[in-house]
Amino acid sequence: EVQLQESGPGLVKPSQSLSLTCSVTGYSITSNYWGWIRKFPGNKMEWMGYISYSGSTSYNPSLKSRISITRDTSKNQFFLQLNSVTTEDTATYYCARVGYSSHVMDAWGQGASVTVSS
Amino acid sequence: DTVLTQSPALAVSPGERVSISCRASEGVNSYMHWYQQKPGQQPKLLIYKASNLASGVPARFSGSGSGTDFTLTIDPVEADDTATYFCQQSWNDPYTFGAGTKLELK
Numbered sequence: 001e002v003q004l005q006e007s008g009p010g011l012v013k014p015s016q017s018l019s020l021t022c023s024v025t026g027y028s029i030t031s032n033y034w035g036w037i038r039k040f041p042g043n044k045m046e047w048m049g050y051i052s053y054s055g056s057t058s059y060n061p062s063l064k065s066r067i068s069i070t071r072d073t074s075k076n077q078f079f080l081q082l083n084s085v086t087t088e089d090t091a092t093y094y095c096a097r098v099g100y101s102s103h104v105m106d107a108w109g110q111g112a113s114v115t116v117s118s
Numbered sequence: 119d120t121v122l123t124q125s126p127a128l129a130v131s132p133g134e135r136v137s138i139s140c141r142a143s144e145g146v147n148s149y150m151h152w153y154q155q156k157p158g159q160q161p162k163l164l165i166y167k168a169s170n171l172a173s174g175v176p177a178r179f180s181g182s183g184s185g186t187d188f189t190l191t192i193d194p195v196e197a198d199d200t201a202t203y204f205c206q207q208s209w210n211d212p213y214t215f216g217a218g219t220k221l222e223l224k
Contacts, residue, residue: 045204045215060212094160102167103208104151108160 002027004095004109012089012116018082020112022095027107029053029076033098035105036069036080038091046091050098051078085116120144122205122216129222135193138219140205142186149209150188152181155218156201164203165190197223 008020022034035050049059051069059067063082071078082089093112096105121143130136140150148168153161163172165181168188180191192199200223205216 043202043218045206045218047206047213047215058211062212099166102149102151103213104163104166105153105161105206106163106166106172108162110160 002097002107004097004107006093006095006109006112008112008114010113010115012085012114013118014086014116015084018080018085018089018093018114018116020080020093020095020114022078022080022109024076024078024097027097028073029071029078030073032100033103034069034071034078035096035098037094037096037105037108039094039111040091048080048082050103087116090114090116119212120146120207120210120214122207122214124203124205124216124219126217127220127222129224130195131224132197133194135191136195136221138190138192138203138221140183140188140190140216142188142207144210145185146207146209148184149207150181150183151206151208152179152190153204153206154199154201155204161204192221195221195223199223 003025005023012018033050033052036048039045051057066083068081095109097107123141150168152165155161169181182189202218202220204218
């Protein structure tokens with residue numbers, strides 16, 4: 001059974017970078033796609049982007065200048081970096097497995113709460 | 119971006135049938151998916167590609183629709199179904215989510 005677990009700082013200062021790790025067990029990240037989604041206070045959810053089995057990436061255009069998703073296949077982990085954060089980036093960040101053809105998010109991590117505040 | 123519109127909240131009694139709607143601002147083919155999220159938990163996939171039941175999900179849940187109008191049906195509703203239900207499309211870039219429908223039991 002695939003399991004995903006997010007980790008990283010829970011507090012980030014404005015203008016700095018937010019960095020999160022998603023550790024995957026029970027499934028290789030060299031298969032499928034692997035994505036990041038965030039949920040803002042108030043319930044709105046936003047798809048941020050994904051990295052594919054081959055290492056190619058796709059990002060939400062609203063974040064394109066600030067986001068980077070990378071991976072370490074030797075550790076079966078993938079990463080989110082979001083630059084120049086503001087208080088509006090305060091959210092719960094989820095990593096998820098994304099299906100090949102339908103791009104449905106069929107397995108999710110528990111989520112990591114990140115607050116942007118000085 | 120494709121806007122997905124859901125009704126904000128519904129209240130039903132256990133044993134009843136409930137339908138949760140999701141309307142897309144433009145066509146998404148059949149690439150509409152439904153998730154259940156309970157407080158403090160991660161989203162759980164219920165239905166993928168409009169009408170396909172995800173693994174391990176009870177047959178009380180079903181989905182229908184295509185194009186711009188989609189429905190998640192729970193029949194019969196059980197007490198454990200208290201949650202927020204999100205629709206999400208993966209046909210148009212960027213992928214988008216509905217605002218969620220909070221289901222409460224009377």
